[in-house]
Amino acid sequence: MHYLKFERIPRATISRLAVYVQELEVMEQQGLKVISSEKLAHLCGVNPSQIRKDLAYFGEFGVRGVGYYVHELRGAIRQSLGLDRNWNVVLVGVGNLGRALLRHNMLRKRGFVIVAAFDCDPFKIGEEIAGLEVNCSSKLPESTQEMNVEIGVITTPPERAQRAANYLIEGGIKGIVNFAPARITAPDYVSVEYVDFIHHMFSVAFNITQKQIKGLF
Amino acid sequence: MHYLKFERIPRATISRLAVYVQELEVMEQQGLKVISSEKLAHLCGVNPSQIRKDLAYFGEFGVRGVGYYVHELRGAIRQSLGLDRNWNVVLVGVGNLGRALLRHNMLRKRGFVIVAAFDCDPFKIGEEIAGLEVNCSSKLPESTQEMNVEIGVITTPPERAQRAANYLIEGGIKGIVNFAPARITAPDYVSVEYVDFIHHMFSVAFNITQKQIKGLF
DNA sequence: AGTGCATAGTGAAATTTTTAACAATCACCG
DNA sequence: CGGTGATTGTTAAAAATTTCACTATGCACT
DSSP: OOOOOOOOOOHHHHHHHHHHHHHHHHHHHTTOOEEOHHHHHHHHTSOHHHHHHHHHTTOOOOBTTTBEEHHHHHHHHHHHHTOSSOEEEEEEOOSHHHHHHHHOSHHHHTTEEEEEEEESOTTTTTOEETTEEEEEGGGHHHHHHHHTOOEEEEOSOGGGHHHHHHHHHHTTOSEEEEOSSSOOOOOTTSEEEEOOHHHHHHHHHHHHHHHHHTTOO | OOOOOOOOOOHHHHHHHHHHHHHHHHHHHTTOOEEOHHHHHHHHTSOHHHHHHHHHTTOOOOBTTTBEEHHHHHHHHHHHHTOSSOEEEEEEOOSHHHHHHHHOSHHHHTTEEEEEEEESOTTTTTOEETTEEEEEGGGHHHHHHHHTOOEEEEOSOGGGHHHHHHHHHHTTOSEEEEOSSSOOOOOTTSEEEEOOHHHHHHHHHHHHHHHHHTTOO
């Protein structure tokens, strides 16, 4: 019998659930109706038990002897993660990366709607990108409160990341996704995630070096 | 006494080392010469023992009673990670994100030199971005072999990620950093890393939802 | 030179996460 | 309507990771 659990959910579980959703969406497009934990695990590069355990944190979504109904499972995970609604997002820092995110439709497709963009460069203020006018960063706090924004994305240079964060916090934001290669400090009630692609470059470089040392090439 | 260790190094250690380097670089710019594990830990948001343990995988870099010499430690970590040299990189998929990476100077500054860019869209082939001409993806395998490229970056749409990966593998690449939101399969001798910013958006959304459920807002 | 103080390095304990094993249960079939 | 095969949900064991506690050591000051 599965009653509501109040266990702490590992962060790793969350990022795996995101992968499961990704693969389930591909399957759904392919018209596949049912999938077993074993097959899904193979596709996602994890252990089947892991999948069953990850899902068990949130409920019972499968049918024993059968597997998981793809569409149903996708919905259940999305609901568990809080993705069954739209989130208003603001972006700070309209550089190369910021522009790319503004023009990307992937965020919107996943329910993250960028409702405003900010920069402190006077040359960029007023510019229109993807239907959004770039505003002055100092206006950020009042705008976010007006617009009911919950998430802020930082795409400034590293040295300006903390200032951007401060504006966001002042504006009452609840979560920050920081693309700038710099740690930022924020109060406990604000969730901070770091997207550091450089770190992934480092990882690959390290893995290659290691394999070379071990003589695998 | 610290002899060469052949322990497996946790992946989490590697990504923390990258964070340490980041913070050490900031300190160096600020002219700070020495740092203790405790202060560095606080800046990076980790436990001091963790830092000491992470570093112990690679050697003894500190001075007891004093701390770590910032410049020296940065160098030691960079060397340990295999970052004390340049890496040739190719990029596949010249969309919004691909362009942003090509124009970004951060990669080059960290020793990752993009030496070629590829796309399968005839309208993009021949275009010049950041001093690099976009080539046809089908030419990728022979180019990478000629140019001694070791790392490939995938910034295609998800449905074309696997094909891009196949070209890279055929070209003898040793590591792949995949920005496309899709899992890819590659032989064991190729290291694959995923950069999924959508997952981080998911994490933040989830954390906010959780806090709301627990009544923290 | 000796003493005290600060802090790195390290082995062991605690915690967390992953994997394995198995009992429960559902669909299907005769 | 019970038996059979498959696959989940769950408990227990194993493995990995993090944290703690302590030892060793270098520096500064007397």
